[in-house]
Amino acid sequence: MTAAMKLKNAGMVLDDAQLEQVIGGLGIGTVLGCLYNAGKTYMSVYKETKALINSPEYKKMSDEQKNKAIGVIFADNVAFGAMLGCGLGVVYAQTKWRFAGVSDKLRKGVEDMMKNN
Numbered sequence: 513m514t515a516a517m518k519l520k521n522a523g524m525v526l527d528d529a530q531l532e533q534v535i536g537g538l539g540i541g542t543v544l545g546c547l548y549n550a551g552k553t554y555m556s557v558y559k560e561t562k563a564l565i566n567s568p569e570y571k572k573m574s575d576e577q578k579n580k581a582i583g584v585i586f587a588d589n590v591a592f593g594a595m596l597g598c599g600l601g602v603v604y605a606q607t608k609w610r611f612a613g614v615s616d617k618l619r620k621g622v623e624d625m626m627k628n629n
Contacts, residue, residue, distance in 0.1 A: 544618075555591060561626065564585065586609045
């Protein structure tokens with residue numbers, strides 16, 4: 513997906529986060545906000561993600577492998593999915609995360625969050 517997409521009729525340019533919402537995904541801010549709250553309540557999704565990011569194996573992974581590993585943790589955690597809400601956006605995101613992983617931008621946001629907490 514390109515960094516921006518021009519809508520011919522409206523003359524608008526959308527960034528990746530906006531594009532994800534248009535096609536039924538969840539915005540990065542929503543996911544990071546839920547992950548932040550998960551950390552404050554000691555949910556397993558936060559602990560598993562933090563353990564992954566701080567592991568020696570993670571440092572050896574390619575960006576694509578990192579995206580997929582984080583995506584699988586997010587998709588497999590039922591409570592985290594419930595925090596994100598319900599509807600097609602969540603179903604789309606969980607399916608995408610399970611098979612393709614999270615986006616580079618979301619991965620970097622997660623990594624920054626884990627380094628600061």
